[in-house]
Amino acid sequence: MITNVLRGATALVLALVPLTASPALAAAVPAAPAAEVLELADAVTRIAVAEEARTGYTRDKFKHWNTGLDPADGCNTRAEVLLAEAVEPPAVTAGCKLTGGRWLSYYDGQAVTDPAKLDIDHMVPLAEAWDSGASAWTAARREAYANDQDAAASLVAVTARTNRQKADQDPAAWMPPSPDAHCRYIGEWTATKLRWGLAADQAEADALAVYAEACETTVVHYTPAP
Template sequence: MLRGVAALSLALTPLTVPQTALAASAVPAVAEVLALADAVQQIPVADESRDGYSREKFRHWNTGLDPADGCNTRAEVLLTEAIEAPTVSAGCKLTGGRWISYYDGQEITDPGKLDIDHMVPLAEAWDSGASAWDAKRREAYANDQTAATSLVAVSARSNRQKADQDPREWMPLASEATCRYLGEWVGTKLRWGLAADQGEIDALTVYADGPCETAVVHYTPAP
């Protein structure tokens, strides 16, 4: 319902929407850039709960950004992150190609040996606020390709070592990946409005005030 328009005016003149309102509705979310220490302070602190969690409550993989290409989200991420493009055959079957798993520095040439990792794991997202989302938003989270850091192709071994752990419990094996990983973790939490418990905040702060004090977080709030 339009506000500030008298009923009599509606009866006498055609209904129009001001151009300023149209412009405002089309404005995309603004990208944020913060120092890691400042970004950590923006994360809401709350106790976590896994009550009711099921991986099936996050539908993935869906048809991806382009349903017409025949590839699901997993395949589209592999194609996007490949250093050397794989061959794509019928049914979006990928063969060959080359990737670097930044968690452990491994070079991988077999798509089957790669996992697509949710930067903030589904279970951790549930604990941190996604339990209150509807199914559509959880699906959007699980297939988020509109932020380059939400999903990442990494070695299956490193992804399974990480499992559903937060940075207090697990960090990438490659030490040079530490600050990048923390920046992407924090950026994902801020993008989706997810919380962190005090232990996680404390761990992030240790890095943000120490070895990663020059790290920068880039994120855009999710729609």
């Protein structure tokens, strides 16, 4: 009986002692990436400058659109971005079909009420991402990039016309037609490149530096992609 009492007391003491992870276990759990906030002029200097190469690129190497943040809602990434960016939310029917709603395409300042007239633009186009580092990624990381909803700058709903004018061009070759959009655009382009560790070629880096001088109050927010 005494032995049983002692065992019970020992078990009670152990239950009351808080459990802590061992140093080895704590070290094995990676810390969440820290958010960065930088002035644009500083941020653009943190993008590595390197030659770009498109060898081997095809668009299907970036799987999109996938099932999005919530596979159970029946909406793919495109639809989820449209829902997130709507100024007036659309009606959602079976199969995640969107009708009505209103959006503002910041590239050209146009209001849009038909979701079919909007494209979801990859802030840094897929081909440009490939050229500047994504060619070395795994297929899973390229899919994560192509469907990135964890950073507001990565995917943006804009008029199909402006998205197709932009195509795969960087800021050295194309800028949004609305001058009011330029500082935001350069800030979001820079944030996306830094988030994903992508490089810039020399012409692109030079263009970013010039725009940064004109956008003195622009601040870049980004969190490195896991």
